[in-house]
Amino acid sequence: MNQMTSRFAPSAAACAVPAIAFDKIRLDLGGKCVVDDLSFSVAPGEFACVVGPSGCGKTTLLRLVTGLLSPTRGTVHRLGAFVGGPSPDVAIVFQDYGRALLPWRTAAGNVALALEAMGTPRLERAARAAALLDKVGLAGHGDKYPAQMSGGMQQRVQIARCLAQEPRILLMDEPFGALDALTRQALQDEIAMLVRDSGATALFVTHDLDEAIYLGDRVFALQANPGRLAQVIDVALPRPRDQLGTREQPEFLRLRHVLFDHVQNTH
Numbered sequence: 001m002n003q004m005t006s007r008f009a010p011s012a013a014a015c016a017v018p019a020i021a022f023d024k025i026r027l028d029l030g031g032k033c034v035v036d037d038l039s040f041s042v043a044p045g046e047f048a049c050v051v052g053p054s055g056c057g058k059t060t061l062l063r064l065v066t067g068l069l070s071p072t073r074g075t076v077h078r079l080g081a082f083v084g085g086p087s088p089d090v091a092i093v094f095q096d097y098g099r100a101l102l103p104w105r106t107a108a109g110n111v112a113l114a115l116e117a118m119g120t121p122r123l124e125r126a127a128r129a130a131a132l133l134d135k136v137g138l139a140g141h142g143d144k145y146p147a148q149m150s151g152g153m154q155q156r157v158q159i160a161r162c163l164a165q166e167p168r169i170l171l172m173d174e175p176f177g178a179l180d181a182l183t184r185q186a187l188q189d190e191i192a193m194l195v196r197d198s199g200a201t202a203l204f205v206t207h208d209l210d211e212a213i214y215l216g217d218r219v220f221a222l223q224a225n226p227g228r229l230a231q232v233i234d235v236a237l238p239r240p241r242d243q244l245g246t247r248e249q250p251e252f253l254r255l256r257h258v259l260f261d262h263v264q265n266t267h
Contacts, residue, residue, distance in 0.1 A: 019201035025074040035227040049216035057227025058205040091162035092171040097154040108142035114164035132160040152183035
């Protein structure tokens with residue numbers, strides 16, 4: 001594995017008990033090795049991004065963290081404990097927001113679904129759902145159904161529903177991949193702020209190299225056939241980040257070249 005080190009302070013991952021830890025993971029599915037000999041960890045409060053070519057196991061990693069898949073060999077730890085199954089401490093934002101939301105429920109009703117699962121008293125749900133929708137920029141839209149909302153609004157509803165869980169780990173599987181460029185950039189800034197304010201640990205899967213650099217504290221680059229860790233890149237760009245200024249910084253452009261070369265060499 002090629003390890004890229006930052007010229008700045010050491011990554012937080014070296015300074016705390018990991019929120020997520022993969023230790024020598026191998027996963028076989030359908031007689032095929034999907035992921036092999038994969039080890040890395042994510043620190044509490046860190047925003048980690050995962051990039052790599054199709055078929056390298058990016059989404060598989062999220063399923064291992066949730067406990068929906070178990071490794072053939074190796075161990076996955078979550079918040080210091082062995083992963084034995086799903087946990088309310090973990091929420092996941094899917095790319096396909098249309099299928100993630102219940103079409104017969106309003107925006108507020110979709111957010112309230114998580115509150116119901118948590119046992120929140122009925123009288124408290126409406127106010128909490130409204131507050132969460134306000135937090136993601138949807139104040140006044142609680143009575144709308146998914147079909148009455150744009151893709152960006154639907155994705156905001158899904159994010160609000162995840163935040164309702166008050167998760168300690170937030171997993172995101174290319175959540176902005178189906179959105180237009182301007183909506184995507186707006187949501188990038190919003191999710192960065194929401195993760196920072198909540199103190200959650202984020203593991204964000206994306207095909208977009210610029211997005212990974214813009215959002216991440218670190219970027220984990222995978223190679224395919226089978227999925228292995230190829231590079232770990234520290235992103236030392238200052239926060240808060242700016243869609244124009246940050247992307248024009250020489251360090252941003254340097255990291256983009258590094259990741260682009262990696263993806264080109266793994267196809």
